Amino acid sequence: xxAQICTSVVDTPLDPVAIEKAARRTDCGAFVSFIGVVRxxxxxxxxxxxxxxxxxxxxxxxxxxxxxxxxxxxVHHIEAHHRVGSLHIGxxxxxxxxxAEHRSQAFTTCSDLVxxxxxxxxxxxxxxxxxxxxxxxxxx
Numbered sequence: 393x394x395a396q397i398c399t400s401v402v403d404t405p406l407d408p409v410a411i412e413k414a415a416r417r418t419d420c421g422a423f424v425s426f427i428g429v430v431r432x433x434x435x436x437x438x439x440x441x442x443x444x445x446x447x448x449x450x451x452x453x454x455x456x457x458x459x460x461x462x463x464x465x466x467v468h469h470i471e472a473h474h475r476v477g478s479l480h481i482g483x484x485x486x487x488x489x490x491x492a493e494h495r496s497q498a499f500t501t502c503s504d505l506v507x508x509x510x511x512x513x514x515x516x517x518x519x520x521x522x523x524x525x526x527x528x529x530x531x532x
């Protein structure tokens with residue numbers, strides 16, 4: 393049986409507390425969260441903000457990815473959300489929460505899912521440097 397899932401790619405702020413609350417279940421003893429935030433530097437250079445752009449099918453791709461992880465043993469709920477648009481330093485860009493029966497199932501699934509999202513989700517990042525330049529990443 394697959395876990396319950398909730399996924400989204402949105403252009404509005406993410407609410408990690410609400411997302412974590414949505415994942416709570418009485419049959420799970422472990423809840424592991426990953427919150428990816430925009431930091432003020434990259435590769436030793438200052439960053440002032442980021443624009444995230446998504447492929448039109450990004451939401452479907454994210455759902456398919458999460459459905460695969462939802463079949464893991466002991467996993468009962470997964471929340472996976474990614475923000476697009478203009479983000480400032482400290483804004484949440486990605487929130488993933490895994491609820492599982494045991495901590496090892498929750499930690500492993502959350503970590504593996506974050507890694508897979510970074511590789512397979514077609515979202516591109518344009519970083520704006522403090523010196524006025526910009527750089528794209530995530531282009532494949």
